[in-house]
Amino acid sequence: MSEQPTVSVIIPHFNDLVNLDICLAALRAQTYPAGRLQIIVADNASPQGLDAVQAAAGDRAQVVLVEERGAGPARNGGVAKATGEVLAFIDSDCVADPRWIEEGVAALSRFDFVGGQVTVLVSDEQRMTPVEAWERVFAFDFKTYIEKKGFTGSGNLFCPRSLFETVAGFRAGISEDYEWSKRAQSCGFKLGYAPKAIVGHPARRNWEELTRKWRRLNIETYGLSAGRPGRRLRWFLRSLLLPLSAVAHTPKVLTNPGLHTFGQRLGALRVLYAIRLWRVVDSWAVLGRDIQQVREGRPGVESLGADAGAAGRS
Known part of the structure; x- marks a missing residue:
């Protein structure tokens, strides 16, 4: 160059x-x-x-x-x-x-x-x-x-x-x-x-925007494991660790310099635990849809990722 x-x-x-x-x-x-x-x-x-x-x-x-x-x-x-x-x-x-x-x-x-x-x-x-x-x-x-x-x-x-x-x-x-x-x-x-x-x-401002992002990311992340042995079992076990990861990340919220008040830290903690639990449920939903679609002879759920990730807000 x-x-x-x-x-x-x-x-x-x-x-x-x-x-x-x-x-x-x-x-x-x-x-x-x-x-x-x-x-x-x-x-x-x-x-x-x-x-x-x-x-x-x-x-x-x-x-x-x-x-x-x-x-x-x-x-x-x-x-x-x-x-x-x-x-x-x-x-x-x-x-x-x-x-x-x-x-x-x-x-x-x-x-x-x-x-x-x-x-x-x-x-x-x-x-x-x-x-x-x-x-x-x-x-x-x-x-x-x-x-x-x-x-x-x-x-x-x-x-x-x-x-x-x-x-x-x-x-x-x-x-x-x-x-x-x-x-x-x-x-x-x-x-x-x-x-x-x-x-x-x-930043995303509300719960709807946040879950829309993670719904897309769950589909896209699941798609990365296509063709790998044991992908469904690993996905299921990975989802079970999400609530524990919220506990591990709690100190990060309490000490982050980007938050200025106790109320901001408390709000961030509520969202941390809520989104990790939501991701468990949505991860199981992604897995269930994939199993169902494969049984019906249709493409796996990762085929939904392109529509979910249209070139808009990242």
Whole structure:
């Protein structure tokens, strides 16, 4: 790559024009030379129509239509139109720090592909909802994802175009960022954390938004184990550990500096225990649907993952 490589920023989008406008405004304020940037909005057939998305983007981005459902296919469709030496992936509801691209590109001198830091944005620091407080503690911990779990989320990801072509695109119907990161590392590429490449992601505010996220993640995570021996037994046993994990994570809530009042900590604890119990029940439901569909000769439940993961709020 050149010293200041050309960068294509890929933004999957579905039915979220307000946040897309905020995302594009932040990208326009980047410190990276504008002449070295290409910004692509990969629209996943939003109900407003492509003309409305193009009107919202204006001259700030190129808009392409990707009809195959899912954030992964939307990103792949954006890459197909990309011309940059580096690909930078961000979600349409994220807000990039002004130095996001500059820091992400710089980190590629130390690693083959990188994920950056994601901060959780709340509407009012002093009046967080319980779900916002929980998200402030547990959501988007990219440092842990990268350094301990070996993957980066695709909402803050940088890689050379050549690497992406070697690894191939994101897959639909599963946790595409986890699977892609593991596939890249199996090709011999080194993943690193870029703490100064920062984007903000709005917290989910209520129980409905939170369970919608975890319903999708349960399906996609179950899909990762397709074809593995004993997958159903392991999934069942894994679900039984979720309530115990809530106990283990209680100190994290009580000591987290992102929460400012006792009420916020109490609200986050209530959500912690409630969501872990909810995930047990939903995990069993995913398992039950898979068994039933296989008995009926239909595709397994992981086939639902593409629709569940349409390119909208991550």
